[in-house]
Amino acid sequence: MNLTLKVWRQNGPSDEGRMVTYKVEDVSPDMSFLEMLDVLNERLILEGDDPVAFDHDCREGICGMCGMVINGVAHGEQRATTTCQLHMRHFKDGDEVTIEPWRAAPFPVVKDLVVDRSAFDRIIQAGGFISVPAGSAPDAHSVPVKKEDADAAFDAATCIGCGACVAACPNGSASLFTAAKITHLGLLPQGQPERDSRAKAMVEQMDLEGFGGCTNTGECTAVCPKGIPLDTIARMNADFLKASK
């Protein structure tokens, strides 16, 4: 199939940026979206153009490095799918595809489709951990954990930190990301001692980074490749309120 791509090009944080149109031909339906961009980039290099910069690493939907807004939807229209796992069979000949970076003030553009998501790391630094130095842990079976709690903690812990939730949110909120971590640790007995301080510190850091507030639009969970549910946010808010009393 042949496609017309409209790709966001921006040479650095201070560049204004613009959409540039590229034609790609003979796209195989079995290609992944990123492979389609690889083919474009190989051509651009040989033509003496600057290839389109985009982040990616595992290409298996788990590292959270990739992420583009495709036709207006973070990670594209296919549900529960990262950009790297999206395949071209979901497009058809003649389609026009727009490709843009995550847009949110706390995620400044580095170049083209690459953004700086270090704000997420700083939210984790604020409290997204259990303080247990190596070597100090008791036997793993000393504290049984109810299977339902362990499973629910796991579900929240599958967040890959991609930032799609922020990109999709009309307020640019990082609530889903932050809530996923607070829920994961808060559901486990090991996470209880720091539960209050963690919720407080992480939420405060989130605000400090300039992410917006949550107004329950649910756009985040709709694009989340790991299906992190909205009720984690309610949990975070409850923990935060309790801790702030």
Add this chain to the structure above:
Amino acid sequence: MSERETHGYKVGDPIRDTKAPEGPIEDRWDKRRFSAKLVNPANKRKINVIVVGTGLAGGSAAATLGELGYKVKSFCYQDSPRRAHSIAAQGGINAAKNYRGDGDSVYRLFYDTVKGGDFRARESNVYRLAQVSVNIIDQAVAQGVPFAREYGGLLDTRSFGGAQVSRTFYARGQTGQQLLLGAYSALERQVAAGTVEMHTRHEMLDLVVSGGRARGVIVRDMVTGEIETHLADAVVLATGGYGNVFFLSTNAKGCNTTAIWRAHERGAMFANPCYTQIHPTCIPVSGDYQSKLTLMSESLRNDGRVWVPLAKGDARKPSEIPEDERDYYLERIYPAFGNLVPRDIASRAAKNVCDEGRGVGPGGLGVYLDFADAIARLGRDAVEKKYGNLFEMYERITGENPYETPMRIYPAVHYTMGGLWVDYDLQSTIPGLFVVGEANFSDHGANRLGASALMQGLADGYFVLPTTIGDYLAGSKSFDEVDEADVEEARQKVQQKIDKLLSVNGTRTADSYHRELGRIMWDYCGMERTEESLRKALERIPELREEFWNNVKVPGDPEGLNQALERAGRVADFFDLAELMCIDALHRTESCGGHFRAESQDADGEALRDDENFAYVAAWEWGQDGPTLHKEALDYEYVKMTQRSYK
């Protein structure tokens, strides 16, 4: 004394001392811990350690060193330490907890690992790994790693290839992710505490060696393009494996050999580079644009039946091929183990039937993994419960529904057992340079067992290195000042390489060379190696490298984000590594583990070791005019050397 040999390498002095303590094997690690010098806590704050890599090995090492009070600088090429390739590990992590009471023990895990490694790993190291494995699970659980649990609230385990006990802990199909997030959170805690300074999007391009010691790294800030120098009292490399030398592998796209290769050029010996693990169940290549390969969990072989058409070039749909025209070749050749033979054997068998022209799918490079019988026997629901997420992943990538048509699978490069040589303390042949995780060669011999890489990475990072590096750092007060000239020389070398890559301005991209190199490696130094194939590779690689340096086209500037430049630098190093891999594979005329030399097989076509001549670690020293081989003899005091059989 050294002698010139036919393959263009010299033989140097053997390595006699690996620093492993003597005495009963179960006491050695204790002994070493007791003999290791301690650093005064007040002094730790003045001691700088650089850790390159934030995967399971590097993340856990940097966090732990920070907790101990050292001043740590941590580097990774991704935008966050949480994205290291370890994140992709699926199946699980081994530990000798014996929570099942099924007869597991430290000794059994030790035994399985030595045997699984086809008697090419060190007993002392492996024993320590098995001992420490139990602490890893405790540590991870305390950090909040949500391992799978049973209804009673205790941890669940499963069995994995190469073991008869159930000792693999797991977090659904995302064990690597959960363990890495545990290490990452510990690391970020130290960043907040001010003990670790994190440098993301920084690529290490050289090692600074001064006064005979590793004293720092030269890195490129991948956002600004600036070349930076970072100095320290010791350097730890945790930069992962080099499977991407084959271009196509199950590794993340950015996995590379640059850090360890450049350390190798500075004097760190490279051990067993040819030991490569090829995983039998990956999704086959679908076209020339293919950028990576995806692993399908090995557990699928529990219920799927592997087959190809009996006739060559049979182009019918699988559903149109009647039973009696199918060849369930694993069941036929290995009646005892059937579809469950170990990884290397299953991989080679698939290659053989495809070489015969009986492969299926694009290019004839695939075999069927058929669930029709399982669905008929267990019902579709039961199959879905067990493998639903894998079937979904398969469908996402191939567009085919494995409930209706058999999956197509093919072997792919997965893991590299080789790496920088380290002693019992995980120190390389450059004093002050320590190597942990997949980047070193230490514990898996010629073949790694499933679920043992995560174990090794975390054992190294949380428990082994923090002790052994202290012994080295206790002497740091006597280290000389770093010589400016050494720093300058390293910076120049890095700069020249970058300038050279950008100035060629030829007609082919770095990726296209990488693909071609990968093809050479796969064809001639892949699942099956022969003297002839390896000699061919050793002819082709230098030719292609020459062409690369004269005809590669790398666009853009040295400043700013330049992903094409990053890739080209990595490809350049892959060329040099590829050559060493082939030399190593050529010199080792025996078959062992993942290294199959067609000339060395028994009457049934199985790998045949040559213990008399090859029971050693091949440690290669870099040289301008070719490498020098140093042999470290392997002794087996505890596990008796035997030949594997799976018939």
